[in-house]
Structures are given as structure tokens and as C-alpha cells.
Amino acid sequence: MSYHSKRALTADDLKRINVVSDPQLKPDGSAFAFVSTTANDDNDYTSQLFLQSLEDAQPRQWTFGDAKNIHPRFSPDGNMMVFQSDRSGVPQLWLVHTDGGEAKQLTTFKNGAVDPEWSPDGKRIIFSAPLEEQDDVSKQRELSEDERKKEKEEKSKQPLVVNRLKYKSDVKGFHDDKRTQLVQYDxxxxxxxxxxxxxxxxxxxxxxxxxxxxxxxxxxDEDEDYELTNDLYLLNLPTKETTMLTNGNGQYGNARFSPNGEKVACFGHEFAYKVATLNDLYIFDIASGERTCLSDKWDFQLGDAMIDDTRMGQSEAGPVWNADSTHLLFLGTDSGATSLYQVDLSGEWSMVYENNNHVFGFANNHDALVLGISNPTEPGNFYQLNRDGQVTQLTDVNREFLNDVALSEPETLTFQANDGWQIQGWLLRPYGFEQGKKYPFILEVHGGPHAMYGQTFFHEMQLLAAKGYVVLYTNPRGSHGYGQEFVNACRADYGGSDYTDLMAAVDYALENYDFIDHDRLGVTGGSYGGFMTNWIVGHTNRFKAAVTQRCISNWLSFYGVSDIGYFFTKWELGKSLLEDPQALWDFSPLKYTENMETPLLIVHGEKDYRCPIEQGEQLFITLKQLRKEVEFVRFPDANHELSRSGKPDMRIERLQHITRWFEQYL
Known part of the structure; x- marks a missing residue:
């Protein structure tokens, strides 16, 4: 079916997209399990487990109902699978035979049990559970729905006593006395x-x-509440002795034992450039404790730094050992794409799979290698990577959706910034594009700022193109994908060269695409992209409409109200509140509200603890008092993840407000 015979994408199509994640190969390499997440009729999401033979084109559904069934893990002999499900009300562990049958509930922990993994002998399962200090794991009882409701009501009547710096976080909300502990089930x-x-x-x-x-x-560490470090530890199960592998100066994770048990590989860094520091790949020798950095001469981000609005569920990013402990596989982020890499223990890396798209996860064992891949016109599927480097598609989970809807293929562009730096971006032509017509234009600015737009499916971008806009999205300095100097370059310069990069992108598009209407330019972005949208309309009137999402407007108050403000402000702007309040005010878009003439829609979630709603509120009140063209849309119970994992109806409503605003003013 051709592009022109298909209909335009809608906001409601968000509910039709099937998102796959977490591929897990059976130990013999004959089949794999994965998670499929879709919106359900209760304005929430359902995640189901599927099993598929590598010889088969059709996956077999394993779980049913409206629960979130995730984290499937095969037993070492491949006969059983443990998974996590909230079907009983909170996440618990369940066990099922791989040849079918009813799942058996393993845990009834009051606050749930998550992330199970098998011991190599298949006799034990180790998992995580939120526990209070006095909790007894042998006497855990799951609360009934009525008991949970009553406990929640009682808690809502009590004041929250706060004595920690890290007392809240976005998504999780206010913290309590429970800590995540590791538990073993025999x-x-x-x-x-x-x-x-x-x-x-x-x-x-x-x-x-x-x-x-x-x-x-x-x-x-005793000072854990004041630190952002995260160390690796070895726990000897027979003796319960704990040994620290790392040095207390960095942040480490994604750690794996080599199959021969002699080494540990992990990602990590020691904050050389604070939150703009690229990951390194370390190898620890367990016997000697010696640490080797395999990536000290590399200049790209390890792992997946791609940003989008439809990926749900974790997937493997590596590093993962091969069977003989001589090589590691991992994902790497570079120039708007993520690819699969391999490295030996001398640090020599090579590309295993690269096709200018988004590899969002992988699974490997024996001769089987399964990749999760997305691209701008494909939300995501699984593929087998064959020995000859060819890929064979295994799933086709969005066939019906893709057969029905027209999607725009982005054109990659590269332009020169004011100081000569090369900046990459992508341009989407509008649905039903006709040569000779003029179209309104929207610039999208990503959050982070240390993240990356690129060759992945992005519903919001496609929706704006479907509504008749030319859409431009770029990776200005501060973005991942272009090396350490580039990702660090916006620190202490917010609104400086990152701003001129974006303006140069607009200039380039206007000069090179004659179908853009110069008088109908719009801009939008979320988080840091919301900050930048505010900054843009405070420093130029070239845009006729703007939508700022989950934004930052005032760094002085952000310092104390954001869950990350107390460190992020200093790390990103170079100054803290007490050191130089004037510098923070100079970085604040709120300072420039008198210059703002662009009609501005402010979209914000009430439960956003990353960029709290007072950031949007201050901007709205100031602009409204100045009698500027401004509107404020507050989303109840929505956090910073509103556009990515918020309630489906709320996400659709958000998109409808954004498109309404641009339709009104462009």
C-alpha cells in the first residue's frame, strides 16, 4: 500500500501502538520470550509475555488479562520461567512451565517483589523487595485491595516528616522508610x-x-544521602562477607560476571564532566581487584541514549560476555543512531550491527542473536542477526497499524553552527506534501539536555507532520552522539551556543527548503527543551507560536524544589544558589518575560517532581500579569514522564492541546 493511499496519523493512534521490549533467549537458543505493552480500555497499560521459536513467524501469547506481566527469565534448563506480575494488586513473582499450564505465585510480599534472576543451578531465585528495617521475609503477607485502600487513606491523613535530602523523586513521589533489599528464594x-x-x-x-x-x-557510605555515587559489591553467600569492587568515586552499573567467573564487566564513570560524562567500559579482575578501562580511547556514549515517546520497558544495553569470556557485546550511541558493538579484552572494538536506526535491546547465546530495532517509520520489532550479518525479521507486531497509517520518512541534514561546529538534524515533510505549496514549520527541542534525537519512531513528531507541519528536530551541543567535548559544551552556557545552534538550524531549513512558510514558525520542547523554548521566545520574536512542556523557568527556585535541583543546578550552570544567585537569575527565562511576544502554551504535570509545576506557574502568572498571550494546561496526577508513560488519555489530551495551539496561531 502506498504512502498516499494511507490516512494521516492521529493522536488517538497512540493507543494502537504495540511496544515490545526485554527479549530473552531460551538457554538452548531455540526460542525467545519478550514483553509486549499496549494501552488498555481502563486508561492504563497492559504488558503481556510472548514466546516465539526462532524458526517460527508467529509468537505465542503466554499471559492474559489486564496485568503488567514483565521481566521474563528462563531457568538454566529452559523448563521454567519466572516473571513479575501485578495481577494480584502489587508486583509479585510468578513461576510457569515453558510447556504451558497455570502460573504459580511465588511471593506474597506486602510491598511487592521485583526483578527476579535464577541461580546457575536453577535451585534458587534472587530478587529485590522494598522492606522496612523490622520486616521478616518469612512472614510477608500481601494486603487485600481493601486493606491497601485503607492503609493509603490512613497515610494521607498523616504529616510527612522529612529529614533527608533525597526525600522525593519523580515518578516514585515522596519516599518512605522502605529500602530495596535483596532476597533469595529456595x-x-x-x-x-x-x-x-x-x-x-x-x-x-x-x-x-x-x-x-x-x-x-x-x-x-554513611554520607549516602549527600552523594550520587553508586558502587559495585561482591557478596559471598556462604559467609555473607561483602567486598567493595569499586572505589567510591563513581557511578557503576550494568555489571556482569564473565562465564569463567574470573572477571566483572560494567559501565560507569567518575563524574569528570558531572552528568555530561560519557560512560566507560571497565573490567575488574576478581582475584587481584585490578581495574582496566577498555574504552579510554573511545569517544562515543556506551548504552542507549536515544530519546523517543513510545518505548516502554527495559531492554539489554550490555555489556554482555560471550561464552568463552573473551569478548563483550554492548550498545553504543553515535550520530543519531544506536548500534551493536563487540570488544575484546584489549579494547579493540568492532561493529556487529549498524544500520542507521535504533537498536533498543538485544539477547544472545550460542549462535543466536536477537535484536530489538526501531526506526522512524517502525515502532519496533525483533530480528535475528545471522552469521553472515543479515537480519531476519521475527515479529511484526504493528502490521495492522502500519498498513493503515502514513508515516513521514525523515531527511537527515547537517549544518554548520556559528562557530563552525557540525550539527545534525532531521526534517519531516507534512502528510500529503505537494511541491509548490508553503507549509508552517515547527522546531522540536529535546530534553536532557544530555540525550539524543535520532533514527527512531517518535509519535509526536509524526503527528505534527500528519497535521500539515514541516517538523525539524536537531541535536544541538549538549546532546549525546557526538563525543565528550560536544556533550559537555552546553554546561555553564545554557541559552548560549546551544541557543544559537538551534537558530542556525532554523536558518538552514529556511534557506534550503523553499516549501517552508517563513511567517509561520512554531517551537516546542519538554524539560530542558521546555527551558529552551522559554529562552527562545524571550530572545527572539521570529516564532508565531510556542508550546513549553514540563519546563524550567526559574533556576533560583528550581534549585530547591526539583528532586535533582540541589546538584543539577551547580553541575549544569556552574553556580549554586548560595554562590551566585544573580547568575541563576541571568540563566532564568523568567527574567526575560517582558520580551516575550510569542503566544505561549504552558503544559505541565501536577505531580512533576523533576521540573515541578511551580516552574510553569511562575511563568504563566508573570506573563498573564503582563497581559501577554498565554495559556496554562495542568495535568492532574501526571509526572515528568507524562508524554512517554503517562495515562494514555492524558497523553492524547496533551497532544490535542499542542496541535490546537499551533493550529490557532500558525
């Missing part, structure tokens, strides 16, 4: 054993091939 005796007890959060990284050690990450 399948033979059906008993539980708590493995960690320190009053901090523990994250299971891996279980050693001998089954006698586990690798976890945590900050066990």
Missing part, C-alpha cells in the same frame, strides 16, 4: 532468606557462575 524448601540489610537501596547486578557470590550495586 525452590526446594520454598523458603526466603534476606541477603542485604543496610539502610540503603540495593540493586542486583548478577549472580556468579559458581552460584556462591552475587554482584550488587549500592551506596553503603
Amino acid at each position: 525452590l526446594e524448601t520454598e523458603t526466603f532468606e534476606q541477603l542485604t540489610t543496610a539502610p540503603t537501596h540495593h540493586h542486583l547486578e548478577d549472580i556468579a557462575p559458581d552460584g556462591k557470590h552475587i554482584l550488587f550495586s549500592a551506596n553503603l
